[in-house]
Amino acid sequence: MAYTVGQVAKLAGVTIRTLHHYDEIGLLSPSGRTPAGYRRYDDADLQRLQLVLYYRELGFPLEEIAAIIDDPAADPAAHLRRQHELLTGRLKRLQEMVAAIEFAMEASKLNIQLTPEERFEVFGDFKPEQYEAEAEQRWGDTDAYRESNRRASRYTKDDWLRIKAENEDWGRRIVASMASGAPADSPEAMELAEEHRQLISRWFYECSYEVQTGLADMYMADERFTAYYENIAPGLAAYLNEAIHANAISRA
Amino acid sequence: MAYTVGQVAKLAGVTIRTLHHYDEIGLLSPSGRTPAGYRRYDDADLQRLQLVLYYRELGFPLEEIAAIIDDPAADPAAHLRRQHELLTGRLKRLQEMVAAIEFAMEASKLNIQLTPEERFEVFGDFKPEQYEAEAEQRWGDTDAYRESNRRASRYTKDDWLRIKAENEDWGRRIVASMASGAPADSPEAMELAEEHRQLISRWFYECSYEVQTGLADMYMADERFTAYYENIAPGLAAYLNEAIHANAISRA
DNA sequence: CTTGACCCTGACGTAACGGCAGGCGGGAGC
DNA sequence: GCTCCCGCCTGCCGTTACGTCAGGGTCAAG
Incomplete structure (x- = not known):
């Protein structure tokens, strides 16, 4: 030994x-x-x-x-307990960062301008305790990194036009659905919520049902997102929010 | 500006x-x-x-x-996407670490010996990419840290005796429940599962239903944990596992 | 008895700042 | 117009947690 x-x-x-x-x-x-x-x-x-x-x-x-x-x-048990506490704390912090990134992504998708303060909010929350970085050493050398880099940063103008077109098409259809009087938990509206999720997943980032419902709530909580959808059609923000939640529940 | x-x-x-x-x-x-x-x-x-x-x-x-x-x-969107990917990767890693800690806690609670390899498994999984530390600078100076330290490391011998007694009492009662023929999803068994959760929460660490079902599955997946419960009474591991799941679902 | 894998102890190098010294700049109050 | 203090400037040395040789013993196998 x-x-x-x-x-x-x-x-x-x-x-x-x-x-x-x-x-x-x-x-x-x-x-x-x-x-x-x-x-x-x-x-x-x-x-x-x-x-x-x-x-x-x-x-x-x-x-x-x-x-x-x-x-x-x-004793050893005390160490384990402490580490568990510290880890769950870090987990919370990371989840907040992920949420902040998703917020920023959604904002950039909709062309919403963030204030300087908002840009740093996720750091600002933790100003008292200085956080530093975790190093994934030489990550830049791995194939996975290069691959993800290639995939992620190569949208052509055509791609952007297509994204815009898809998005506008989806917008027209959900407005029509709402106008037709179909409730937010109708199969039709839920299918449009599902499309919303897949559109994000295809073009932006892996969007789980959990992430999507988080986005939906953000549409209601942040007035700039609300304004974006209300501007398309009054009541759309709430309609979409409800449809997303209904769809997420039915798929669980 | x-x-x-x-x-x-x-x-x-x-x-x-x-x-x-x-x-x-x-x-x-x-x-x-x-x-x-x-x-x-x-x-x-x-x-x-x-x-x-x-x-x-x-x-x-x-x-x-x-x-x-x-x-x-x-472009900016590509950065956001990349950061989202990196963050979710780290999130996964952290969750694994939490799981590893919970595993180790459970092992120490039941006095199960870990092999050297197992001790480092959580690091070993990531050997190719060197991970380093995140710094919570001067964390040692905050009240929260000292408080958690005080609480966590002050179990007296009396406390340990009491924990052991509570645990044995609970053990006797769940064996009795199983012997009586009460199904694992009976109110009786589920109440014992709930007690199991609260016992861990009180003495060891915050044990949510999610964490507890993770533990329950570990009882089935790792033969040493299985052996521990089977040793108390044949079939107990599966019985407890089922009771924990049933209880978690009913409380959701 | 040599060879290659493994071990030792210095000793210097590096990244990402922290902290201090010594010295301007600028606007608020007298 | 002068003073004061706060904020800014540029060196420059210190620190943490190692990386990276250099120069030299050690040990089991062939």
Whole structure:
């Protein structure tokens, strides 16, 4: 049950240099050495490393990690609990960012101008606690990145004209549906809501039912979105909102 | 529509030094200067800064950010789409981490030993792309942190005895329920599932119905958890799983 | 007994700023 | 017109968490 640096490095997915560094600063010193001076890590060292990596991923500076881990009043269960709390907090933050991006996408789709303050709102909410970045190192080198880049940034003028045409066609049909007196939960209106979702998915981003209902609520909550749809036809914002919700429920 | 460094810094929630730095490396140079040499940022600069901050939050090195932003084939909509993709990717990753933590918590609750490989699985899954940390700077100074720390790490021996007693009591009652022939979706069994959830919430971590059904499925999928419950009484793992699902559905 | 994979310890390099020194600029109040 | 203070400027050194050699031992296999 003893491991060399290299083995530990592979197991934990870190570099040997990182382990050397942790040894240097006393954050994680192997429990022993061979006669030749080779580091020997045992199971307890691995457990400690795991804790270190988790807290590191959560953004703590190494010095603080040492303090947290060496806190005598913190058993393993307490660490797990804390990490769970921190993670769910970050999850919330990320979800807010996703919502903000979707907001911005919708705004740009409808050509709505954002104020400078709004642009930074998602950062502003968190001004007191400085957030920094998570690094997906060398992501720029992967095929997936290049692929997504190619796909995403290559809309020609023709594409844009087509998007506009599709969108206007859809607009005419939903106005007609509303004018015909068909309720928002009629098959016809729900089908138009479904088209709305697929149109976004095809041209903009993967739009799940959950994301779509979020958008629908935004149409009601933000007056600029409301204005956009009301401008097409009075009552359309509410009609579309209801149709989207009805459609999402029926497909669940 | 012109801003000084200080104003921009406040708006965006960054330090003046950071803006100076971005100017130095040419990532974001203000569009003009006053006769006295004061930096003047305009709206376009703000937009660029917003992009920079978003990509920074997503973990890109500044140099790469410059390349991404200056890519002539990427309109604003493409940036938004890309950020949406990156964010949802990170969201998935975080959810996996939360699941891993819940797994580990459940394992420690039941005294199940994890292998070294399992300890690092959540990191190992992502070995090819190196992930690094997000920093919640000076989080250690906030009251919330200290409070959560105090609450989380102060279980006395008495507490542990009480947790064990509550858990055993609950165990006896669910075994009795199963033995009595009450189906897993009977009010009795569902009430015991609800108790299971509240017990975790009270002593370990906030356990929503969603989290609990995840746990329940883990009981079936991981043989060590299955073994733990089967060992108490044959068929208990499946019984509990079904009861938890039934209870979650009825409360939705 | 050599060879290749693995280990060691310095020591310097890097990214993304933080923080301070020393010195102008500018408008509000006297 | 002068003073004051706040905000801005440009160096320049410090820091964190490693990356990256360089130069040199070690160990199991052939």
